[in-house]
Amino acid sequence: MRNRQMSLPEAGEDKRGPEGRLGYLLRQAAAAHRLRMERALADLDITPPQFTVLTMLASYPGCSNADIARIAVLTAPTVTVIVGNLEARGAVTRRRHAEHGRILHIDVSAQGLALLERCRERVHALDEALLAGFAEEEEAAVRRWLSAAARDPAA
Amino acid sequence: MRNRQMSLPEAGEDKRGPEGRLGYLLRQAAAAHRLRMERALADLDITPPQFTVLTMLASYPGCSNADIARIAVLTAPTVTVIVGNLEARGAVTRRRHAEHGRILHIDVSAQGLALLERCRERVHALDEALLAGFAEEEEAAVRRWLSAAARDPAA
DNA sequence: AAGATAATATTAGAGGTCTAACATTATGCG
DNA sequence: CGCATAATGTTAGACCTCTAATATTATCTT
Numbered sequence: 001m002r003n004r005q006m007s008l009p010e011a012g013e014d015k016r017g018p019e020g021r022l023g024y025l026l027r028q029a030a031a032a033h034r035l036r037m038e039r040a041l042a043d044l045d046i047t048p049p050q051f052t053v054l055t056m057l058a059s060y061p062g063c064s065n066a067d068i069a070r071i072a073v074l075t076a077p078t079v080t081v082i083v084g085n086l087e088a089r090g091a092v093t094r095r096r097h098a099e100h101g102r103i104l105h106i107d108v109s110a111q112g113l114a115l116l117e118r119c120r121e122r123v124h125a126l127d128e129a130l131l132a133g134f135a136e137e138e139e140a141a142v143r144r145w146l147s148a149a150a151r152d153p154a155a
Numbered sequence: 156m157r158n159r160q161m162s163l164p165e166a167g168e169d170k171r172g173p174e175g176r177l178g179y180l181l182r183q184a185a186a187a188h189r190l191r192m193e194r195a196l197a198d199l200d201i202t203p204p205q206f207t208v209l210t211m212l213a214s215y216p217g218c219s220n221a222d223i224a225r226i227a228v229l230t231a232p233t234v235t236v237i238v239g240n241l242e243a244r245g246a247v248t249r250r251r252h253a254e255h256g257r258i259l260h261i262d263v264s265a266q267g268l269a270l271l272e273r274c275r276e277r278v279h280a281l282d283e284a285l286l287a288g289f290a291e292e293e294e295a296a297v298r299r300w301l302s303a304a305a306r307d308p309a310a
Numbered sequence: 311a312a313g314a315t316a317a318t319a320t321t322a323g324a325g326g327t328c329t330a331a332c333a334t335t336a337t338g339c340g
Numbered sequence: 341c342g343c344a345t346a347a348t349g350t351t352a353g354a355c356c357t358c359t360a361a362t363a364t365t366a367t368c369t370t
Contacts, residue, residue, distance in 0.1 A: 030185030
């Protein structure tokens with residue numbers, strides 16, 4: 001049932017090649033990268049968002065749910081879900097702030113640190129692959145563009 | 156509770172500026188663009204994925220669930236959800252193939268077409284904004300890079 | 311013609327993401 | 341001090357996305 005009547009386009013053709021709309025291209029590229037990461041991490045039983053949050057927790061130990069939401073540009077409920085899954089998995093633990101009774105500090109467990117190391121190699125390899133065949137000037141343009149697109153999600 | 160003990164970074168600083176990891180930048184940029192689209196379309200009661208699928212259905216009328224999954228690079232269950240919501244909303248209708256009893260053809264309703272037109276203006280405006288401040292050479296590099304990143308989600 | 315293979319559509323289950331609403335705790339102002 | 345405001349964490353509900361499994365229908369092979 002490939003091309004029934006009017007020959008549908010293949011992936012990368014038509015509006016979905018380099019001439020397509022930028023927003024569409026951006027979504028496709030991000031979805032493909034997410035899927036590659038998901039599959040690269042699947043046997044370690046960790047998801048890409050969990051890896052991202054775990055990385056931040058390792059960089060800024062003891063920060064709170066709200067802190068993570070701010071630096072990861074996610075909402076508080078989203079972070080609650082991700083940290084909940086990391087906790088259920090044993091990668092992080094939580095403790096109440098000494099004086100501020102409401103705040104919960106999050107710490108990466110030894111098991112979580114070991115897990116993080118194993119993830120890093122694979123994710124970095126995928127990141128490297130994103131640059132294959134591009135000159136430094138092009139890379140600089142891409143970085144500048146992505147940073148600009150990431151700013152002001154509210155605007 | 157801004158900077159409690161060790162001064163957490165602001166958005167766009169640290170690993171999240173143009174020097175950050177490309178995969179991370181890509182995710183942030185796509186998430187920001189998705190959120191902008193969500194908010195731009197919210198009052199029309201349609202989501203970005205629904206807009207994407209509706210656009211494809213208008214371009215290739217009468218194609219099936221599986222056709223959409225192929226050209227949008229999504230899985231069949233995902234498309235089932237999105238088309239189901241479009242149908243519940245009255246933007247599309249479905250009919251059985253004349254001879255192939257299993258295939259369901261999807262058609263955009265008049266209401267769906269009118270809706271699509273209203274969406275297009277807003278989405279195109281957001282797409283234009285993605286290019287503000289970038290030269291043609293840079294745009295070409297970005298397009299080439301996004302297309303490369305979007306290829307081979309399985310690899 | 312009969313059985314094996316492939317394609318289509320759907321359901322179930324898990325996880326991520328948002329908005330809206332709520333409960334709890336800090337902080338600030340009169 | 342006491343109340344208003346803000347920050348933190350959570351729950352509820354909706355949607356998108358995946359993998360895995362199932363049912364139905366077409367097609368191919370022998």
